[in-house]
Every structure is written in C-alpha cells, then in structure tokens.
C-alpha cells in the first residue's frame with residue numbers, strides 16, 4: 001500500500017481519451033517523475049487527481065484511506081494533504097508575495113480560493129499563523145522570495161514565480177506535492193538550484209510527483225519515472241529502463 005494507489009483512472013474530453021485506464025502506485029517518500037510528449041495527458045492526470053476535472057472512471061486512494069479521492073472536491077483534497085503547482089503559473093498578481101503564500105495556507109480545508117481571499121483576516125491569531133508558515137516555506141529558497149516578500153507578485157521574474165507557486169503549495173502543509181513543469185522559464189543555473197530545493201522539500205517528508213521535459217533534470221531528481229503517450233502508460237521504472245524503452249524513444253522522435 002503506497003501513499004497513493006491509482007487504478008483505472010480515465011478522463012475523456014468528448015471523443016478524446018486524455019487519460020486511459022491509468023494505474024499507478026506512488027510510494028511514501030519518493031520523488032516520481034512523469035514524462036511524455038505534449039498532449040500525452042500529464043497535466044490532465046494532475047487535474048483529475050486534484051478534483052479540478054471530474055474523472056470518468058477510476059479509483060484513487062490516499063494514504064491507506066478507503067474512500068475514493070475522486071469523489072472529493074478540490075478544497076477537500078487540499079485538506080487531505082495534496083497540493084499542486086500549475087504549468088501556467090497564476091499568482092494573484094496584485095497581492096504581495098507573502099499574501100499569495102498565505103492564501104495557500106488559508107485554503108487548507110476551506111471552500112473556494114476566492115472566498116478564502118475575501119476572508120483573509122487583517123489581524124489576529126490566524127493571520128499570524130499563516131504569516132509564520134509563509135515565512136517558513138519561503139526560507140526553502142534562501143533569500144530569493146524573502147527579499148521580495150512585500151512586492152506585488154506580478155513584478156517577479158519567471159524563476160521567482162515558479163518558486164512562489166511551490167511555496168504557495170507548501171503553505172497548505174501537503175503530504176504529496178504535484179509539480180507541473182517547475183523549471184519552465186528557468187535558466188540552467190536556476191534549474192540546478194531547483195533540484196536542490198525539491199530534494200530538500202522531499203527530505204522533510206513530502207512525497208513529490210513531478211512533470212518535466214528536461215530529461216537530465218529528471219535523471220538527477222527522480223528515483224523512478226513513468227512515461228505516458230496518448231493518455232496511456234507506456235512504461236514505468238528506473239531512468240534507464242524508461243529512457244531506453246522503444247516506445248518512449250519512438251514517442252519522442254515522432255513528436256518532438
């Protein structure tokens with residue numbers, strides 16, 4: 001029994017099967033990579049896992065519980081300890097960096113991100129708790145976010161927006177962190193630094209699922225990889241097993 005047991009997960013968009021009978025077990029404490037060409041269903045997998053899209057079929061069990069995660073709403077899933085970042089980053093651009101991260105903490109177990117925003121209290125114990133947690137998660141990135149904490153989120157560089165996304169997700173204190181292309185917009189030095197950041201997060205007990213195209217990044221980060229193509233799992237296993245699989249080579253040569 002892993003942290004996450006997924007079986008027969010299927011998502012259709014009209015006639016298109018974006019995710020097809022997907023089975024996967026994620027072990028507690030691992031960093032598992034998900035690869036596949038564009039359109040292979042990687043983001044869709046995160047979307048159904050976090051309740052943003054309703055799956056057509058399947059069961060997802062989290063941490064030994066017997067009720068299907070797919071029956072839960074997004075805010076409940078966050079409350080159960082699953083947090084994500086987005087491929088197309090969307091911070092609240094007029095809130096400060098600190099406030100963006102505080103919203104991430106506030107959403108845990110609450111309904112709707114916008115009502116959470118409206119209720120974000122101006123003072124009091126809850127505000128101090130959220131602020132303390134936000135400061136804590138920012139330290140993962142050295143002074144990169146802390147030095148920007150009072151700036152509006154829209155002023156951040158691409159790399160800092162990616163870091164903000166991760167910090168916001170961590171503010172909800174997840175067991176499982178889902179990262180969708182976290183190096184997008186980062187230069188090689190920043191990606192290298194992100195490797196260390198993610199390893200550090202993992203060392204604090206957070207299991208990580210990461211989608212990324214950069215195979216060198218994945219080789220260094222992930223204990224195990226899963227490859228998707230046309231919504232189906234082609235292969236899972238070690239980096240070498242997956243990288244050398246004929247259908248993985250074919251899928252990448254054919255499309256990229």
Ligand code: ADP
Nearest residue numbers: 013016018036037038039040041042043044045
């Ligand atoms: P990946 O993240 O691997 O690039 P996606 O999961 O975003 O791929 O997309 C998988 C397939 O599902 C693609 O063919 C895409 O066009 C389709 N798709 C994704 N989201 C939607 C949506 N909201 N409506 C219709 N089709 C979608």
Ligand code: MG
Nearest residue numbers: 042043044087
């Ligand atoms: Mg995607």
